[in-house]
Amino acid sequence: MNLFLSGSVILLSTFLCACAPIASLMDSTERVHFSCASSSTLGEYSGSGIQQSWTVTWYDSAGSLQSRSGVIAETDIELEKGYFTPILAQREVSDNSVVMAEVLPALGCLYPHQGRHEKGGIFITANELGGIVASVAFKAIKDAGYSRGHQIAAHCNWEKCIERVASLKEPGLLDRERFVLALLGGKVRSYDIVGQKKKAIRIEDRRFYIPRGELFIPAWYGSEAITIEEGESFSLALPSGTSYLFSPSGFLSVTIREEGSPVSFFTPYRLQD
Secondary structure: OEEEEEOOEEEEEOHHHOOOOOOOOOOOEEEEEEEEOOOOOHHHOOOOOEEEEEEEEEEOOOOOEEEEEEEOOEEEEEEEOOOOEEEEEEEEEOOOOOOOHHHOOOEEEEEOOOOEEEOOEEEEEEEHHHHHHHHHHHHHHHHHOHHHHHHHHHHOOHHHHHHHHHHOOOHHHEOHHHHHHHHHHOOOOHHHOOEOOEEEEEEOOOOOOOOOOEEEEEOOOOOOOEEEOOOOOEEEEEEOEEEEEEOOOEEEEEEEOOOOOOEEEEEEOOOOO
């Protein structure tokens, strides 16, 4: 899979970045019915402060970010007809929540690629898998500058990208930096769309309390739940940096450093009296 850039001409060939025609920018807009389809249970945790509402963000044709907050499940948004934009929906949290919105998995989709004509209207649905790919498109546009980044992102064969990301064991651990660098560098191959490597660690000296048998869900999409027993050391396999694992009573943050032991801490949603 190769992508070649030469001046203002883009030649995209083979596999993930084959040239796919898109509609030209038109003066008219169209109303798109946007909906959220989350498979996560994070918003159901009592006391977490995680709300069942979303902030939706997209680009207009001038390269300006547009957003709408407080979306419960669906809304209508006006988009330039046929003009490529990633759309992200980030779950909102209450003002007194100890959870940071940015660590929660986003939902997303790509317009016009994933738009559907149904019942006389245009419908598009955001989900976790789409959120991963949309975040890559957002980052590519931001890193390269809107004009160049949008030109590259708009011509990528995202259908193939989504297929490749979906085939990963844990899609949420996609190495997004590697994918974006390859995309903006002019060559993207299947092995540029890979998961981050995980490191096996053991938490030995816990200085926090976790209820016995607590079930934790890692923040990334496609992860498997982990049960942690009270009063015992435990093993985890996590990528470098800081990972967040959520349970009904609180969340566990674990930071893997280049040197030294991992740093971990459990934050209850409600502080104990």
